[in-house]
Amino acid sequence: MRPAPPPREPVGMTTTSIPRATSEPIIEVTDLHKSYGGRAVVNGVSFSVEEGEIFGILGLNGAGKTTTVECIEGLRKPDSGRIRVAGLDPVTEHKAVTNVLGSQLQESDLQAKLTVREALELYSSFYARPLDWKPLAERLNLTAKLTTRFGGLSGGQKQRLFIALALIGAPRVVVLDELTTGLDPRARRDTWELIEDVRDSGVTVILVTHIMEEAQRLCDRIALIGQGRISALDTPSGLVGRTAGSTVISFTPSAPLDNESLSSLPGLTDVEYKNDRITLSGSDETVNAVISLLVRSRITAHQLRVSDATLDDAFLDLTKS
Amino acid sequence: MTDTTTTASPTAMAPATEGRRVSPRVAVLISETRLFFREPANLFWIIVFPSLILVILGCVPMFREENDDLGGLRLIDIYVPIAVLVAQIVAGIQAMPPTLTGYRERGILRRMSTTPARPSTLLAVQMLLNSALAVLSALLVITVGRLVFSVDLPSHVGGYAVGLLLATAACLATGALVSALASTSRYAAGFASAIFFPALFCVGVWIPVRSMPDTLANVVELTPFGAAASALEQAAAGGWPDWSLLGTLVAWAVVLTAAAIRWFRWE
Numbered sequence: 285m286r287p288a289p290p291p292r293e294p295v296g297m298t299t300t301s302i303p304r305a306t307s308e309p310i311i312e313v314t315d316l317h318k319s320y321g322g323r324a325v326v327n328g329v330s331f332s333v334e335e336g337e338i339f340g341i342l343g344l345n346g347a348g349k350t351t352t353v354e355c356i357e358g359l360r361k362p363d364s365g366r367i368r369v370a371g372l373d374p375v376t377e378h379k380a381v382t383n384v385l386g387s388q389l390q391e392s393d394l395q396a397k398l399t400v401r402e403a404l405e406l407y408s409s410f411y412a413r414p415l416d417w418k419p420l421a422e423r424l425n426l427t428a429k430l431t432t433r434f435g436g437l438s439g440g441q442k443q444r445l446f447i448a449l450a451l452i453g454a455p456r457v458v459v460l461d462e463l464t465t466g467l468d469p470r471a472r473r474d475t476w477e478l479i480e481d482v483r484d485s486g487v488t489v490i491l492v493t494h495i496m497e498e499a500q501r502l503c504d505r506i507a508l509i510g511q512g513r514i515s516a517l518d519t520p521s522g523l524v525g526r527t528a529g530s531t532v533i534s535f536t537p538s539a540p541l542d543n544e545s546l547s548s549l550p551g552l553t554d555v556e557y558k559n560d561r562i563t564l565s566g567s568d569e570t571v572n573a574v575i576s577l578l579v580r581s582r583i584t585a586h587q588l589r590v591s592d593a594t595l596d597d598a599f600l601d602l603t604k605s
Numbered sequence: 606m607t608d609t610t611t612t613a614s615p616t617a618m619a620p621a622t623e624g625r626r627v628s629p630r631v632a633v634l635i636s637e638t639r640l641f642f643r644e645p646a647n648l649f650w651i652i653v654f655p656s657l658i659l660v661i662l663g664c665v666p667m668f669r670e671e672n673d674d675l676g677g678l679r680l681i682d683i684y685v686p687i688a689v690l691v692a693q694i695v696a697g698i699q700a701m702p703p704t705l706t707g708y709r710e711r712g713i714l715r716r717m718s719t720t721p722a723r724p725s726t727l728l729a730v731q732m733l734l735n736s737a738l739a740v741l742s743a744l745l746v747i748t749v750g751r752l753v754f755s756v757d758l759p760s761h762v763g764g765y766a767v768g769l770l771l772a773t774a775a776c777l778a779t780g781a782l783v784s785a786l787a788s789t790s791r792y793a794a795g796f797a798s799a800i801f802f803p804a805l806f807c808v809g810v811w812i813p814v815r816s817m818p819d820t821l822a823n824v825v826e827l828t829p830f831g832a833a834a835s836a837l838e839q840a841a842a843g844g845w846p847d848w849s850l851l852g853t854l855v856a857w858a859v860v861l862t863a864a865a866i867r868w869f870r871w872e
Binding site for chain 1: 626627628629631632633636639640643644708711712713715716717718719720721722872
């Protein structure tokens with residue numbers, strides 16, 4: 285599929301959707317610094333992205349996510365640090381990088397009176413080896429809109445067109461920046477499927493988002509950025525597991541439980557009482573201990589729910605410190 | 606798409622067929638030309654308005670009377686070069702800046718800079734389009750003057766052409782500087798209007814430069830618009846325009862272009 289995989293890649297690794305192949309990382313960022321007017325927006329960020337993965341960059345607004353990817357796209361010049369995209373420098377080898385990296389930008393429109401078809405044709409003319417835009421439009425569900433002007437498209441349609449434009453140069457990696465912000469839940473879910481599709485076709489995806497659900501569902505790995513630094517970098521479940529109280533147990537006991545036996549539960553990090561309902565945060569160990577405690581005390585647990593903490597909880601927990 | 610190791614996907618598709626492919630520059634030119642003709646307001650102001658002014662003025666009987674103060678010319682004769690310059694001002698100063706600033710404001714230039722094409726292509730194409738239409742409009746004005754009001758064609762064609770092209774360049778450079786300095790397209794439109802009316806005054810829309818009091822005429826001829834008006838009038842009358850006028854135009858075009866390049870921001 286991809287034009288030039290390193291020859292030493294072992295046989296059996298040809299399925300492009302397997303993340304972390306043994307090849308060189310497609311993107312390497314080392315000690316990136318960028319400040320505006322003396323204010324450090326990106327302050328020593330390092331990470332690498334492996335070919336074939338969906339890599340999430342997650343953080344609150346103003347955390348430095350967009351600045352980081354703009355440096356990768358070569359739209360901004362880093363103050364210091366080293367960036368390589370498929371071995372290329374985005375500033376000094378900008379044109380070569382644009383052939384490898386496709387970008388869907390935040391807050392970037394097209395001419396209002398340009399039709400979808402004209403936009404696709406125009407952007408494919410920019411590349412030496414573009415994809416055929418017709419099947420691309422078909423796949424992105426834009427065929428019915430080819431003669432519609434950009435100004436007449438819905439938010440979801442615009443985003444699909446932007447994804448098409450990011451892919452039209454047949455890049456090895458695409459950067460999708462806050463793709464689903466402002467989309468309705470249906471359009472958002474459709475877009476998620478599309479992103480998985482893109483990855484399955486062998487294109488590496490860098491997904492910038494502040495929507496936890498999106499990151500948790502799509503990303504193979506997530507870099508959590510806060511105040512210009514990476515505060516955590518892990519798989520979604522790794523991030524969730526890293527937080528204290530990663531398992532949440534809640535139930536309504538048939539008879540009151542005494543405080544002491546609850547608070548001595550192993551692995552417990554938090555207890556909450558709300559009306560008759562008890563919510564415990566802890567680990568797997570806590571779950572077992574609660575169940576045996578209930579059995580021993582002959583108490584029935586109504587509406588017993590055991591769930592993993594969400595990435596939301598992890599995010600709040602990790603950005604707190 | 607029959608490759609068994611991958612699933613059907615947007616990129617698992619054949620690359621576009623070779624041949625009949627146009628270069629990015631040509632593609633941008635085609636696309637921008639198309640978009641230009643989708644803006645009826647621009648077309649009206651650049652192509653129709655200058656000739657329309659001439660026709661309306663020509664309907665006033667006084668404009669068609671020979672006038673001893675004008676050396677036997679009619680006012681309509683004097684107004685042909687003025688209408689020609691109105692076209693340059695409308696295109697360069699009124700139409701172009703909001704478009705260019707809008708391209709920056711709306712991230713169109715930014716999106717282009719993530720592709721192998723250069724966003725400067727878009728700016729260059731816009732300038733080319735606006736100047737081409739301005740010159741076209743000038744030719745239309747001259748034709749209307751000739752056919753409808755029997756205004757003589759410019760006697761010194763070379764001088765007229767040089768004066769016209771320098772005037773186009775100076776107007777585009779003014780517009781480029783407005784685009785460079787204005788942060789939003791609304792601001793650009795306001796900024797452009799602030800220059801638009803003084804520019805119309807300087808080319809003599811209200812009083813032809815030759816009828817202005819000497820001091821005023823001397824000041825007006827220091828502006829690119831006044832200099833262009835006098836240069837075209839001299840060439841229309843049959844002489845090579847004064848070097849001082851052409852020099853003034855060149856100086857403005859160079860300084861304004863340099864300033865526009867110096868202050869233009871890509872985002």
